Ligand SMILES: Nc1nc2c(ncn2[C@@H]2O[C@H](COP(=O)(O)OP(=O)(O)O)[C@@H](O)[C@H]2O)c(=O)[nH]1
């Protein structure tokens with residue numbers, strides 16, 4: 001199985017070099033695509049330097065900061081133009097552990113989508129303030145109830161997609177701005193009859209660099225979930 005790890009970046013100069021090395025050091029035959037929105041801190045330049053060392057490292061450069069969903073949309077389309085069988089969404093900030101990648105991808109052997117899940121037994125979150133934990137937990141309970149979905153972690157961003165799921169659901173549907181697209185894509189895959197499984201992961205808050213999460217993103221996402229419910233019924 002040929003797999004691509006898509007890592008969107010905006011100002012991740014301190015994280016991107018060690019992250020790429022950690023993924024490549026797994027020796028699991030993985031390719032990496034960094035989708036950089038012209039980060040002012042020179043993240044793209046660091047990737048270009050690393051490309052001299054790693055032939056399976058790719059860079060997609062975009063003109064300016066245009067949001068996570070758009071970056072993933074471009075990365076997924078890039079993967080489908082090539083012969084990848086599976087694609088993983090992954091943050092650049094080490095919140096998602098490179099060592100979990102083989103287990104996440106392994107789960108695609110008998111599923112179309114493998115959700116890296118903080119909220120199933122064996123999964124956990126460390127390093128978040130209580131209010132950030134509350135927003136994440138609450139957001140998941142809300143989305144699960146409104147959309148009547150059986151998954152515990154709908155908002156997370158560490159997910160492996162089979163090529164089939166990407167082609168049939170993900171690429172045609174990626175339209176939410178903000179973080180709602182994480183919920184939307186899982187919702188659509190479920191409604192399309194695909195098999196989704198949850199794989200426990202340990203999510204760690206970023207140590208370096210800044211989060212791009214904001215209050216607006218949370219409200220926009222909550223509203224989008226209500227719209228999704230309406231379009232599903
Ligand atoms: N290309 C691109 N990447 C982004 C953008 N916003 C966030 N990211 C990246 O998406 C990932 C998740 O963002 P992060 O700030 O860690 O959000 P949090 O984990 O929810 O706090 C990180 O790798 C960011 O660098 C964007 O507008 N464009």
Ligand SMILES: [Mg+2]
Nearest residue numbers: 091093095206
């Ligand atoms: Mg993060």
